[in-house]
Amino acid sequence: MNKQNIPKKILHWYDNNKRSLPWRRKSTKKQHEYFTLVSEFMLQQTQVKTVIPFFIRFVKKFPSLKSLASADENKVLKYWEGLGYYSRAKNLKKTATKLLSEHQGSLPKDLEKLKALPGIGEYTSRSILAIAHNQPCIPMDGNVERILKRVFLLKNKDQTSKENLIEKKTFFSNSKRSSDYAQAIMEIGALICRPSLPICTSCPLTAYCKAYKKKDFAIFTKNKFNKTKYFEAQVHKHKNKYLLIKNKKFNFLKNLIIFPMNEIKKEKFQLSIDKKINIKLSNMNMKITINKNNNRKIIKNGFFLDRSNFSKFILPSFTKKIFNSLHNLK
Numbered sequence: 220m221n222k223q224n225i226p227k228k229i230l231h232w233y234d235n236n237k238r239s240l241p242w243r244r245k246s247t248k249k250q251h252e253y254f255t256l257v258s259e260f261m262l263q264q265t266q267v268k269t270v271i272p273f274f275i276r277f278v279k280k281f282p283s284l285k286s287l288a289s290a291d292e293n294k295v296l297k298y299w300e301g302l303g304y305y306s307r308a309k310n311l312k313k314t315a316t317k318l319l320s321e322h323q324g325s326l327p328k329d330l331e332k333l334k335a336l337p338g339i340g341e342y343t344s345r346s347i348l349a350i351a352h353n354q355p356c357i358p359m360d361g362n363v364e365r366i367l368k369r370v371f372l373l374k375n376k377d378q379t380s381k382e383n384l385i386e387k388k389t390f391f392s393n394s395k396r397s398s399d400y401a402q403a404i405m406e407i408g409a410l411i412c413r414p415s416l417p418i419c420t421s422c423p424l425t426a427y428c429k430a431y432k433k434k435d436f437a438i439f440t441k442n443k444f445n446k447t448k449y450f451e452a453q454v455h456k457h458k459n460k461y462l463l464i465k466n467k468k469f470n471f472l473k474n475l476i477i478f479p480m481n482e483i484k485k486e487k488f489q490l491s492i493d494k495k496i497n498i499k500l501s502n503m504n505m506k507i508t509i510n511k512n513n514n515r516k517i518i519k520n521g522f523f524l525d526r527s528n529f530s531k532f533i534l535p536s537f538t539k540k541i542f543n544s545l546h547n548l549k
């Protein structure tokens with residue numbers, strides 16, 4: 220099997236099938252860097268189709284690094300509202316400020332310098348190097364992992380370990396079109412080598428793929444939401460206003476506005492007869508009991524927000540989910 224043809228085949232597929240995404244539109248070098256930065260922050264933990272409208276709205280309001288760095292943080296958060304994981308928006312603004320003050324308004328071309336910027340880890344820095352600077356990097360996201368697992372038919376814990384997947388990544392080798400190449404591989408994972416029902420008939424990798432030969436497409440995954448935790452949320456409603464607090468207590472949703480909450484034991488959750496909801500947050504499966512009462516309670520960091528202002532206020536979708544579930548409460 221001639222593996223030298225792999226980049227050629229992948230790029231041929233990409234040239235004919237790539238999605239028209241707003242951050243891929245033709246632009247100046249500076250704008251391309253800025254669009255890559257914003258889109259990569261938004262794509263952390265969020266799917267492409269969800270990100271598209273947020274990206275368009277965001278870069279319309281903040282069209283450059285400078286406009287983002289000088290913007291009021293609350294304004295930036297307002298334009299991030301609904302995307303979740305608000306620390307990304309805060310870090311993006313901090314990174315914009317640092318790029319202007321320490322890097323002449325450009326994205327560094329060095330992995331360690333990129334990783335030193337707020338909110339940029341291993342994956343995002345490699346994506347930036349590949350996409351914005353055309354460096355030969357293939358960032359390992361879920362799409363790339365899935366392709367490798369199928370091409371090599373990797374089925375158990377050892378075979379799918381991070382080290383082994385990184386080793387197997389040499390399968391792709393390199394291309395001079397590094398930016399397109401990295402995006403092409405991720406795109407094949409997203410559109411063709413889908414988690415269920417891969418469209419192998421459209422895939423440029425069939426000749427190399429063991430899963431295709433064996434017709435075995437099942438993927439070995441560790442359960443992402445393996446941590447189940449139990450909480451009790453206190454909903455105090457007084458004259459159509461709800462008590463909310465700035466979260467200083469939990470490491471998740473830090474400094475964001477939530478209903479007052481406690482972590483509880485499983486037994487207490489099971490005994491409760493109140494309303495219960497499930498919310499998946501990061502790698503946590505949260506089971507939440509909602510206790511509703513009409514007392515006007517004073518609480519540190521707390522304030523009452525009028526029901527009509529829920530949509531105008533910057534609230535994490537977590538809090539909105541609890542608020543929306545209240546309509547079903549008796």
Ligand code: SF4
Pocket residue numbers: 366369370411412413417418419422423424425428429430431436
């Ligand atoms: S041939 Fe099928 S299973 Fe193999 S990489 Fe392509 S889409 Fe995935």
